[in-house]
Amino acid sequence: MLKKIMIALGAAAIALTATACNTVKGLGRDIESVGRAGEEAID
Template sequence: MVRKILKSSALAALALAAAACNTVQGVGEDIESVGEAGERAID
Protein backbone atom coordinates (compact mmCIF):
# COMPACT_ATOMS: atom_id res chain seq x y z
CA MET A 1 0.00 0.00 0.00
CA VAL A 2 2.75 2.46 0.95
CA ARG A 3 4.71 1.57 -2.19
CA LYS A 4 1.68 2.28 -4.35
CA ILE A 5 1.26 5.72 -2.75
CA LEU A 6 4.96 6.50 -3.22
CA LYS A 7 4.87 5.45 -6.87
CA SER A 8 1.76 7.55 -7.49
CA SER A 9 3.32 10.55 -5.76
CA ALA A 10 6.53 10.21 -7.75
CA LEU A 11 4.61 9.98 -11.02
CA ALA A 12 2.56 13.06 -10.14
CA ALA A 13 5.72 15.00 -9.25
CA LEU A 14 7.34 14.01 -12.53
CA ALA A 15 4.28 15.12 -14.49
CA LEU A 16 4.21 18.47 -12.70
CA ALA A 17 7.92 19.00 -13.27
CA ALA A 18 7.54 18.29 -16.98
CA ALA A 19 4.61 20.69 -17.23
CA ALA A 20 6.57 23.39 -15.38
CA CYS A 21 9.50 23.05 -17.79
CA ASN A 22 7.20 23.56 -20.76
CA THR A 23 5.60 26.56 -19.09
CA VAL A 24 8.94 28.21 -18.30
CA GLN A 25 10.14 27.58 -21.84
CA GLY A 26 6.97 29.15 -23.24
CA VAL A 27 7.37 32.23 -21.05
CA GLY A 28 10.97 32.57 -22.20
CA GLU A 29 9.91 32.42 -25.83
CA ASP A 30 7.21 35.04 -25.22
CA ILE A 31 9.69 37.40 -23.57
CA GLU A 32 12.13 36.89 -26.43
CA SER A 33 9.48 37.71 -29.04
CA VAL A 34 8.52 40.89 -27.15
CA GLY A 35 12.17 41.94 -27.12
CA GLU A 36 12.51 41.31 -30.84
CA ALA A 37 9.34 43.30 -31.54
CA GLY A 38 10.73 46.16 -29.47
CA GLU A 39 13.96 46.13 -31.45
CA ARG A 40 12.04 46.22 -34.73
CA ALA A 41 9.95 49.16 -33.48
CA ILE A 42 13.04 51.12 -32.46
CA ASP A 43 14.78 50.53 -35.80
Protein backbone atom coordinates (compact mmCIF):
# COMPACT_ATOMS: atom_id res chain seq x y z
CA MET A 1 0.00 0.00 0.00
CA LEU A 2 2.75 2.44 0.97
CA LYS A 3 4.63 1.58 -2.21
CA LYS A 4 1.58 2.46 -4.32
CA ILE A 5 1.19 5.79 -2.53
CA MET A 6 4.86 6.64 -3.07
CA ILE A 7 4.59 5.77 -6.78
CA ALA A 8 1.48 7.94 -7.11
CA LEU A 9 3.16 10.86 -5.35
CA GLY A 10 6.25 10.49 -7.52
CA ALA A 11 4.17 10.43 -10.68
CA ALA A 12 2.25 13.52 -9.54
CA ALA A 13 5.49 15.36 -8.78
CA ILE A 14 6.88 14.50 -12.21
CA ALA A 15 3.67 15.64 -13.88
CA LEU A 16 3.66 18.94 -12.00
CA THR A 17 7.32 19.52 -12.78
CA ALA A 18 6.78 18.74 -16.45
CA THR A 19 3.86 21.13 -16.73
CA ALA A 20 5.83 23.87 -14.97
CA CYS A 21 8.53 23.72 -17.66
CA ASN A 22 7.83 25.37 -20.98
CA THR A 23 10.64 23.69 -22.88
CA VAL A 24 12.72 20.54 -22.85
CA LYS A 25 15.68 22.76 -22.00
CA GLY A 26 13.82 24.05 -18.95
CA LEU A 27 13.04 20.49 -17.88
CA GLY A 28 16.74 19.63 -18.14
CA ARG A 29 17.61 22.60 -15.93
CA ASP A 30 15.01 21.55 -13.38
CA ILE A 31 16.33 17.99 -13.25
CA GLU A 32 19.88 19.29 -12.93
CA SER A 33 18.92 21.59 -10.04
CA VAL A 34 17.16 18.74 -8.24
CA GLY A 35 20.28 16.60 -8.60
CA ARG A 36 22.47 19.41 -7.30
CA ALA A 37 20.16 19.95 -4.31
CA GLY A 38 20.26 16.22 -3.54
CA GLU A 39 24.05 16.21 -3.60
CA GLU A 40 24.18 19.21 -1.28
CA ALA A 41 21.73 17.56 1.12
CA ILE A 42 23.86 14.42 1.25
CA ASP A 43 27.10 16.30 1.94
